[in-house]
Amino acid sequence: MRRRTTLKLLGSVAGAGLLGTKTVSADDAWPREETSRFFTHQEVQEFLDDLDQRARRNFELEEIGESLEGRELTVARVGSGNTDVFVVSEQHGDEPTGTNAILAELRELATSGSPFATTVTDELTVHVLAMLNPDGAMRNQRENARPEEYTWDDPFLGEQSGPADPNRQHYFELPADLLPGPKPDENPSPETQAMLDYVLPLEPLWVSDLHTQSGMYYDEDENPGDMYHSSNFWPIADAADEDATELSQQLNVAMYDQAEGQANAQLSVYPGGDTVNIARNAYGAYGFGSILNEMTGQVSDRGERMEGQMVRIMRNENRAVLEETANETLFDRDADRVAEIPDRPGAGDWPWEGGTE
Template sequence: MSAEDELPRENSRWYTHDEVMERLDRLERTGRGTVSLEEIGESIEGRELVVATVGSGETDVFITTEQHGDEPTGTSTIFQILQRLSAGGQNTAQIREALTIHVLPMHNPDGGMRNQRVNADGVDPNRQHHYDPGSDDNPSPETQAMIDYVTDLDPEWVADLHTQTGDYVDDDGESIRASNFWPIAPDADEDAIELSKQMNWAIYDEVNDQYGFANISQYPGGTGANIARNAYGIRGYGSVLLEMTGQVDDRGERMEGMMIRHMRAEVETLLEETADGSLYDRDSELAETIPERGPRSPWPWDNE
């Protein structure tokens, strides 16, 4: 039994870090040259942080998952998307020709191996994105690796995949399955905010109608410049937070499958509309019409 296997795992939907590395290696081996890997840093406990890249387009986009180690749905989702993009098929050629997609799965591997939100030092990686590139002071080396990579990349947009705990309902008593948001920091770049709102509206307009169980809302996010969604908006990139509801749910694999399908549809909408340019025709102000999620029980941390 390896040291990885000795750490707690809630159920089969949780990848170990070793399994994440194995899946990335397999994608690189079987992707017929479509997937490349780059180690960009390591966690406090020395686990590799690896970015997978697919596509050869002039427009770079960046996606990260599992900043919070107890939110693995985004990691499961992004592997399905990478598999589809590497295999080719319907719509993938245009995406790969127009975009270069950079993915950092399991941003917080030490937390992931403990099924906990924070990293090995008890620091929330999603509260450390305000540090300058190259900083030696960031208490989350995982986040600093992302800052350094993303700012060097200068992407069109950044997507941050999470899951939210709780059972939220709308005014009609229907369960809210996802909550997304854009940068609202006072110093966020105006053009970045507009693009971010276009991203949010594209997701709502496309996915909410496609899936009967979708029911997307606005996430009640804060204004802190340390939060990824805001920090990359300040740096001038489109930025979107994707939160799926139900990370703690006793309905098991069926619920997990629904979450993955929904989150996959959201991410693929962004990729497809960025690739064909239709994203830029979206009316950004319509994002304000997305229903608000509503109240939640207090958490011991700030909003995402």
């Protein structure tokens, strides 16, 4: 069955519904529309609609909410398996490589007759939310489109104002005893809340969060040609479920074995924080496997030719966890092997120096 639930393409009115005059117009931002490297929000919707028409197997689209500026958030589901997994990209609007990668993967899963696509879709149902932060994406900015005068009391960071980082708002359904302070009356990222409202009842086996990180990281023993670095991580919050953390580590080992040494790829451990508001930690605390996938290369770091290599590397890592989950070899992985994954060279001290999770 293929259908789209309450979908409304925004078309030429994608900027409608701005929250106040101080919200920056996407028309004044870095013109994502002028590059073929990355998707606009409208292009994501058109891509999904095209797949809805061409899919060879079970494929559904569902609007699960909208951004502050009224851009729809659409989850694509592909497959008929009993095990649900969830992938999200572009929580940060200036990190579009993950959207490129997961949409390419979604197209293969929906339309290809390859053994990989057949195995994954027979055993799994893959849920994909591409471009969680479309307002930020259309500005090429990390945060969402909250106006500068908006303020809220963040339980982890204290009083905040202006645009909100969607990746820091996944605490909203956690019990109060896990929060260091009171939470606001509403989630400052409705985009994040829409994801929470979808994922928590779904109870997926795991959640994969696709990002990019700045810079190239070398140590003194590296070949300068080895320039494509991916840094991954698992939940480390005290509240993270023990079994979920072990599964998350198994997923990281699978990605490490797939990526290491392939096409100049090198996988390292991302220097991430331990607060439970971050998606990677929050979904571990909710009881799901949870992985962070950071591909090196912000929009200003790479040319279009290199973008293709980064997308291929990120796809290889995604394919590894999808395939091994589907054929259940993942569960034979030794979680302790995460100790083999090297720390990211050149990283500063987390939480704020050298990290962009």
